[in-house]
Amino acid sequence: MKLKFRLAYYLFGLTLGGMLVVFIFNKRGQDFCYLPNCRALKNIREKGIIIKEAGKQQLSATGVTQNDIMRSLEYGDIDFSKSNVPHAGGGKLYVIEGRTAENEPIIFEVVNYSDRAELLNVKKK
Structure with missing residues (x-):
């Protein structure tokens, strides 16, 4: 043949x-989730993100909603050059770039612990 x-x-x-x-x-x-960006975002989404009082104040000051944060955890990108850094308390810091519902770019920092994820900082670009 x-x-x-x-x-x-x-x-x-x-x-x-x-x-x-x-x-x-x-x-x-x-779903296909084998790339590093997808795996890290899925890990944070599954644990659920905890927003403390300081994070809520930053959200209201910047005009970013919790829905924008959750949407960015679904479709955002992690800046690995600034991320995966050990943080105090045993977690790792992740810098995530996403967009709001009005398509404005936002950057927020999440500390990913073994049992939870906490929002640290939110700012618009």
């Missing part, structure tokens, strides 16, 4: 198998 026919059979089988896998895993609610 010639090489081009082998390649055609291989690509046909690969495509068919890939489609089958996508249909099976989409029904189970699985």
